[in-house]
Amino acid sequence: MTTLDATTATGPRPPTSKQRRAATRKQGWARRAPLLPALIFAIIVTQLPFLLTIFYSLQSWNLVRPGSQEFVGLANYVAVFTDSTFRTAALNTVLITAGCVVIAMLLGIGLAMLLDRPFRGRGVVRTLLITPFLIMPVAGALLWETTIFHPLFGLLNFVLSPFGVDSVAWVSQFPMASIIVALVWQWTPFMMLLVLAGLQSQAKDQLEASATDGATAWQTFRLITIPHLRRYIELGLLLGSIYVVNTFDTIYMMTQGGPGTDTTNLPFYLYQRAFLGFDVGQAAALGVVVVAGTIIVATVALRMIFRTFGREEA
């Protein structure tokens, strides 16, 4: 990522200072022009609704009661923070995200190591492994809920029946684990592909050298491969988290946040508030809190990644 330093580079300089200023200005706009459509589009479509969210969050407004809109200050925020379901949803979000991302990454590393050596049919195995990531998540969730986890006809109970497991209703008895399993299945290929990309960019001579020096496979893995993979792993964890934190489809399809609030995460809770409770003000306040939380966590993570990249280049 030397690229970040390139920002200070400017073109050749015309002679006098007046001319130079005019030319620089013109050049500046010529440089900026291609960027502006994307920038303006992103600001309008993402920032305006968010400003509206902040505005709504200060109102008491229920869609089913017309004319109920009035300014209530921070009351909605007080309600959010004193709401025990909010705390449950926040905790569930952390559990689902961390559980899914960490397990998927560990599996992804393992699978990538397996795929990093030549063998017959490697391309086919890789194709099989990436498929869960390509399957529509709604379809994937339905698939897990009906064909795998179903108490009567599910394949999991069928496979486990010789071991005395009988008609377990996986999704209702182990809702969190079921959700995480389905999400891990979906996200492991993503992690695997990233790590595989990292493995194949490894300097081959380093590995040869360590083999010649008599390092064991485990030593080589721990001391050379893992440090090399670090930024790929960090990137995977970051990108995976961004997407998994927002998981809605899997929960909507598999558990509807239940039983009770056992698998209600923040996006699902917000959806309930807005579209089942029609409480615009409360839902908006909840949205603002979620964004604040996400941005804090993501900023810390992103800065960390930027630093790592910077250091690697230095």
Place this chain on the structure above:
Amino acid sequence: MTVTAGESPQRAGSAARSASSSDGPPRHTGRAVRGVLLTTLAWVLGLAFFFPVLWMVLTGFKTEAEAFQSPPTLFFVPTLEQYAGVFERGVGPYLVNSLWATTASTLLVIVLAVPAAYALSIRPVRKTSDVLFFFISTKMLPAAAVIVPLYVTTQTFGIADNIWTLTVLYTAMNLPIAVWMMRSFLMEVPVEILEAAHVDGATLPQTLRRVLLPVVAPGIAATALICVIFSWNEFFFAVNLTAAKAATVPVFLVGFMTSEGLYWAQLSAAATLASLPVVLAGWIAQKQLVRGLSMGAVK
């Protein structure tokens, strides 16, 4: 950093050396056995991950009675009955909507992202890292956080349940990733070839079209593929902002939840149909997929 299915030379090399080393045959056989075990393990895990998908596809070709059979049947006479049923149920308009939102938003993203990435790489503007950070930060904005105003606004302006609304949202959703990806692809273009074109008297548009575009075409393909995957599979906006007119394929699948468990075979056929375009695209463009997923950021 593309992933190729070819040999990885260092392994082959070290294997050959150890075979000829003083350790002699025992270590060689040990390695061979280990190799077979690892290959088997890779195949087993690959099939395990693929199995639910395989089962979905198979169930889609069964009759409803066969779908519920216990123990499950592996051998059956395939029928297209379920696919006919899915079309009878009216999947057509949903497919058209998905196709529209995916294609139009992907084109829009490319049209917006490629020039932006150019401004952030080849001839970088000041504060490039701030702009990049802004783009990626919009990705951190949970869709759930903006759904309330989007819902209210689209209702107010009469653009609810409109495929254009969805298209614009998908464009915004994919734009940051696309800008990052395209930028990293453009960063790899040697400035010399652009300068050479300039020296040869090519105008800027000529240079861009004749020199730059061919070089970054694979990058554009990778970016487009990622946008297609995320738009085609998107659910949250689709389910909350569309109704009868603009609903997409994932919303169609939700319709099976009400009759949960009753039409397994048909559900499987529908899920297979819904996933097929993206799965095929991803299989065909695996190399681009890897580059795309890593946003080209690590290399």
